[in-house]
Amino acid sequence: MEGVMQTDAKMRTESGAESSPRAPGCSLRHFACEQNLLSRPDGSASFLQGDTSVLAGVYGPAEVKVSKEIFNKATLEVILRPKIGLPGVAEKSRERLIRNTCEAVVLGALHPRTSITVVLQVVSDAGSLLACCLNAACMALVDAGVPMRALFCGVTCALDSEGTLVLDPTAKQEKEARAILTFALDSVERKLLMSTTKGLYSDAELQQCLAAAQAASQHVFRFYRESLQRRYSKS
């Protein structure tokens, strides 16, 4: 599998898949990531997967309100704003999933009584939104210098009515799928940090999706590594 890399002044892109048409079940869309693009937050990143794009900003470790402070670790907050409209229940539930993933990975015990806030803005949604949000949040946390015990990534799988597995589905594939499974995996041993699923699937299919996601996460982590190496090679 070859990766095509173009080095622009600011855009760091890597194609983690063959170019169109996708081989069924096996490939991820084109990735791109840009870090440190916002001036106000302590860390920021923009992550693109195909046409899905999410912008993330991280503030922290910063002051926290006394009502929200935790005496022995940092208070992690995630705010997800949809592209149009006010945030609703779906955003709240995604925020909670992302927050649980981040809490498992961020070393909050090093900064007690502080707050770390991750703000995510959906710029365009063309499928696998939660996975893109997770990736953007991870890159933004790294950019902000928040201490973490591992990196994490999100991968989405869709199962269509015949049982074919598609990784990183587009919006159309998601609508036609019988089940959509999103996993968050960590970088040390590719363990499962978070999973959320929607639809009908069997036990064996769950294991198959998980294995495919673990294999795909290698690409994502390799892309993270190259993206960060390029960033530090400039200084």
Added chain:
Amino acid sequence: MAGVVAVAAESLAGGRARAARTVLDQVVLPGEELLLPEQEDAEGPGGTGERPLRLNAGVRARVRVVCGPGLRRCGDRLLVTKCGRLRYKEPGGSGGGGGVYWVDSQQKRYVPVKGDHVIGIVTAKSGDIFKVDVGGSEPASLSYLAFEGATKRNRPNVQVGDLIYGQFVVANKDMEPEMVCIDSCGRANGMGVIGQDGLLFKVTLGLIRKLLAPDCEILQEVGKLYPLEIVFGMNGRIWVKAKTIQQTLILANILEACEHMTADQRKQIFSRLAES
């Protein structure tokens, strides 16, 4: 599923820790584990269980290694917690063995560290202490007696909104940070209230460290341009003052831009300014 990916031989820290020595000056990512030199010997050639016979088996000289920012101790190994370049400093002098390992990362947010000299802004006066904003998660406290020549009768002239240059005496994750404007001998040593006028601006922490490195040419070149007064705070704040407002603004812009410019671009800009 089998055709998914020709899994590349390298795995991202997939359970295999690398020796710290081999990764020096390379970019390391959070989650990687690093082996310290003495442990590599224990792993042995191939680690198949063959070890050289030692006469004093069981007694191994331990070297004390200091774990700097960005690294944590995790059992016998070092766990990387921030992304950046791994650096190492040899132990200087006779005693201290092992040296220091740390990760050079780019960050904007400051976390108070004991002994750091910082520029703070006084935000409140309450009783005997001043509350000073240093850019961390909590305002630091500064006692009014912590100035040179200050006594209970002779209070220092500090108002809300003043700039203070001081150092931390207490700075850990569990307590509120405390700073003082005198050194251990009771002398100010350059610390205290920063004078009138001038401009305070914020840069990244990495740039401050770069500018304060012993062999930094940027400062020397800037000094040749205009006469100036400059104060660097390790919390990413720089205060600069030149003769006119225009010169001050030019200096502030140059220092902010230094982060992204290469040495050649910098020299071009300096030569253009020197002419005008």
